[in-house]
Amino acid sequence: xxxxxxxxxxxxxxxxxxxxxxxxxxxxGQDMAADRAVTVEVTPLKKQIVSHQINLxxxxxxxxxxxxxxxxxxxxxxxxxxxxxxVKKGDTLVRMDQNQYNTAKLNFANLQIEYQRVKDxxxxxxxxxxxxxQTKLSYEQAKESLSFLTENTFVRARISxxxxxxxxxxxxxxxxxxxxxxxxxxxxxxDISIPETYFPLVxxxxxxxxxxxxxxxxxxxxxxxxxxxxxxESTHNxxxxxxxxxxxxxxxxxxxxxxxxxxxxxxxxxxxxxxVLRLTGSNERYxxxxxxxxxxxxxxxxxxxxxxxxxxxxEELKSGDQLVTLGQEKLxxxxxxxxxx
Numbered sequence: 280x281x282x283x284x285x286x287x288x289x290x291x292x293x294x295x296x297x298x299x300x301x302x303x304x305x306x307x308g309q310d311m312a313a314d315r316a317v318t319v320e321v322t323p324l325k326k327q328i329v330s331h332q333i334n335l336x337x338x339x340x341x342x343x344x345x346x347x348x349x350x351x352x353x354x355x356x357x358x359x360x361x362x363x364x365x366v367k368k369g370d371t372l373v374r375m376d377q378n379q380y381n382t383a384k385l386n387f388a389n390l391q392i393e394y395q396r397v398k399d400x401x402x403x404x405x406x407x408x409x410x411x412x413q414t415k416l417s418y419e420q421a422k423e424s425l426s427f428l429t430e431n432t433f434v435r436a437r438i439s440x441x442x443x444x445x446x447x448x449x450x451x452x453x454x455x456x457x458x459x460x461x462x463x464x465x466x467x468x469x470d471i472s473i474p475e476t477y478f479p480l481v482x483x484x485x486x487x488x489x490x491x492x493x494x495x496x497x498x499x500x501x502x503x504x505x506x507x508x509x510x511x512e513s514t515h516n517x518x519x520x521x522x523x524x525x526x527x528x529x530x531x532x533x534x535x536x537x538x539x540x541x542x543x544x545x546x547x548x549x550x551x552x553x554x555v556l557r558l559t560g561s562n563e564r565y566x567x568x569x570x571x572x573x574x575x576x577x578x579x580x581x582x583x584x585x586x587x588x589x590x591x592x593x594e595e596l597k598s599g600d601q602l603v604t605l606g607q608e609k610l611x612x613x614x615x616x617x618x619x620x
Contacts, residue, residue, distance in 0.1 A: 283332045316617035319606035326598045329590065331480070331583055335471045340534045341439050341525065342466040346457035347372055349431040351379070355458065357449050364442045366461065372462040373458050374521045380425075380432040387421040394418035438463050443532075453494075467523040467530055468504070471538070472516040476582055476592055480542045481519060489523065489536040499523065499530060500594035501538065515580075520547060547582060547590040548597075554604045555579065555589065565590065567610045569601040576612040 323459060348442040353376040360372055394414050444460035447453065469489075483506055488498040504522035511517065521538075523530065530536075555564050565578045582590030603610065 283324070294603070305441075310548065316615040317363075317574075317606055317609050319569070319574075319582075319603045319610070319616055321601040322551070322554075322604045324548050324550065324596060324602050326546045328544055328584060329547050329549070329585065330544050333473060333477060333540040333541065333542065333583075334537065335473070336535065336537045337469040337471050337521075339467045339469050339530055339532050339534045339536060341443075341462035341464055342468045342522070343440070343463040344443075345435055345437055345461045347459035347461060348455070348457040349373070349375055349384055349434050349453065351352045351375055351428075351431045353379075353452055355447050355449060355451055355453050358445065358447065359460065360442045360445070362442055365440075366436045366442065367439045368436055370436045371433055372436055372461075375432045375434070375453070377529075379431055380428045383421070383425045383428045387418075387425045388491065390414075390421045391616065408502045409516065415552065434458075436461060440464060462532060464528055464531060466524055467525050467532065469521045469523065469536065470503075471519050471521060473519060473581075474580075475510045475515045475517055476580055477540075477542060478510070478517055487521075487538050487540055489530075489538050491520075491530065491536050492521070492536055494529065497529075499525075499536075537547045548592070549585075549588045550591045550602055551604050552584060552587055552589045554602055554607060555581065555591065556607060566596075567603040567607045568596070569603060569616055572616045574603065574610040574612060574614045574616055576610075 309359045338408070355373060356376055357374045358372070360366060361369075361376070368374065394417075397406055397411050397414040400406040401408070438461065440461050440463040442459055443462040445458070446456050447458050474571055481503065483503055485503045487501050487503070489501050490498055501523040503519050507518040508518075509517065515546040550566065554566055556566065557564055562582055563578065565576050567574045569575075577593055577595045579591040579593045582592055584590070603616075
């Protein structure tokens with residue numbers, strides 16, 4: 280066969296291939312897919328009485344943690360504690376350089392005498408009201424300055440607890456990094472993350488118990504102290520804070536613990552776990568139901584799981600809906616169903 284004839288035949292073949300893949304042909308293919316039907320099995324959705332529990336884990340923190348950092352820069356004369364020292368509220372922890380404090384103390388003593396003298400003279404109208412007001416103002420400013428310097432020169436503990444960090448030694452220059460960290464350990468806290476589904480059911484003051492792998496045979500009481508008012512839009516969880524008494528100090532900040540929140544019995548739609556599909560690349564869950572022999576995709580939120588069945592939550596679902604439980608992996612929204620069993 281001559282080369283020019285061969286090229287002509289190949290050219291016509293390419294045209295035929297392109298014509299076969301035209302939008303009109305693609306639409307015909309989609310119509311054929313829509314016309315095909317898939318055999319599935321369905322199960323009527325039913326509501327069941329279930330006991331709601333949320334199993335959660337978290338790490339413990341000191342109920343209060345205070346960084347000891349005076350509002351003055353200067354040399355640290357003396358630190359009275361070491362890491363691990365137990366302190367009581369009001370104990371002196373740090374003594375800073377006293378030069379500013381001593382100057383303010385002398386100034387206040389002089390102004391205190393002067394103020395008393397002017398006050399006595401004012402009672403006999405020997406000095407003007409203006410002189411009295413100016414002297415009083417200077418006295419009150421000196422008093423406030425001395426109070427500030429006293430508090431920041433002799434730094435005291437605002438809570439009882441344990442020194443969990445020490446960052447300086449005597450004689451070093453305080454530059455802003457906290458000198459000490461004081462942690463309360465006779466009372467602890469922990470933050471837990473709870474699915475938004477349970478927001479109406481979780482209340483402040485609810486009692487629960489903590490379990491630690493360190494003490495496998497013990498539980499520790501706790502209570503929900505704070506429920507944060509917003510929902511995280513990325514995780515659809517909300518935060519709650521636990522308050523944990525720790526008088527025996529068996530628990531310590533940083534420990535990993537587990538807990539279960541009992542939410543009582545509720546009536547919920549339950550489905551076989553295998554019937555729930557997950558959108559690839561996300562945590563979005565959905566199911567298919569049979570609606571007049573047509574597959575309908577419905578987004579769901581998962582609740583409590585009980586072995587092979589799980590609670591599904593959706594405003595579009597109700598008791599009696601025909602849930603596809605076999606063949607759902609082959610379905611798309613709007614596909615015809617056949618052999619529904």
